[in-house]
Amino acid sequence: MDKETLPRWGWLLVGLFAMGIVASLLNATVIGPAGVPEQFQVITVITAMAPVLIYVGIWYDEDRQRYWEHSREHVVGDLLFIVAGAATGSAIALVAIVGVGLPRFVQDIAAMAAGFMLSWGLFWWRNTDLYREMGER
Template sequence: MDKESLPRWAWLLAALIVAAIVSQLINLVLLHPIGLSEEFEVVTTITLMSPVLIYVGIWYDEHRQEYWERSRGQIAGDVLFVLVGALLGSATVLAMIVDTGWSRLILDIVAMFAGFVTGWALFWWRNTELYRDESGTR
């Protein structure tokens, strides 16, 4: 794929739409039949969107291209960390606040924030060198 064919925001939007569609298919085909509560559908979406938010930036930024020279095992481990972090972060926070009586929108936003931050924090923890500036500081 030629990253210069579309601006960064367009790649991000397209990938987020694909992640949303795939998450809804997973919810419909796999998780609804086993009894997933409607309030927790957002966790699947957050989990699949988290790597998109991280990896589109790494793929698009020229100064972060050395990341792709790593072993497939390390990249797969990073993706797994992001997925598990987003899943646990969003599900844990949502479980704590689901019975507060807040609107579904507020619940989803708080869960998204928790999931995205947890996933990115785990990715950053494994890859601090990607986020150092030219002077070597973080």
Template sequence: MDKETLPRWGWLLLGLFAMAMLANVLNVTVLGPAGLPEAYYVITVITGMAPVLIYIGVWYDEERQHYWEHPRTRILGDLVFVFLGALIGSSIVFVGITETGLPRLVIDIAAMAGGFMLGWGLFWWRNPEIYQRETAT
């Protein structure tokens, strides 16, 4: 994939759209028939979108290209951490505030924030050197 084909926000938008579609297909074909209530579908979408938000920046920024020199098993492990962090973070927030009477949009946005922050936090914990260069300058 050529970075110059689209600006950063274009790659981000394309990736987020693709993951949202993939997560919704997973929800409708697998998780829904398995018994997951429709209200919880948002957690799957958040879990799918979190790696896109993190990895587009790592892929696009020149100063972070050294990340891709890690072994593939490490990168795969990081991806698992991001997925699990997003899943756990969004689930905790979503379940914790579902019964508060807040509007559904507010609940979904809070779950997105919680999922992304825990997913990114785990990624940062495993790869602090990627972001140290920014703070060192």
């Protein structure tokens, strides 16, 4: 894939759209029939989209290309931390607010914020060297 084909936001949009479709298919074929309430199915979407939000930036930024020099195990471990963080953060947020009576849209936004922040925080915790130089500039 050529970085110059689309700007960063274009790759981000394509990735998020693709993962949204994958998550919706998973919800329709597995998660929904398993009996998970519809208000909790947003966790699947958030979990699928979190790696896109993190990895598009790392892939696109020239000063972060050294990340790809890590071992395959390290990258897979990071991916597992991102997925686990997104699922855990969004689930905790939803469990805390689902009975409060907030509109579904607000619940989804709160779950997205919590899931994405926890997943990025776990990624940052494992890769502080990627972001250390930003603060020193």
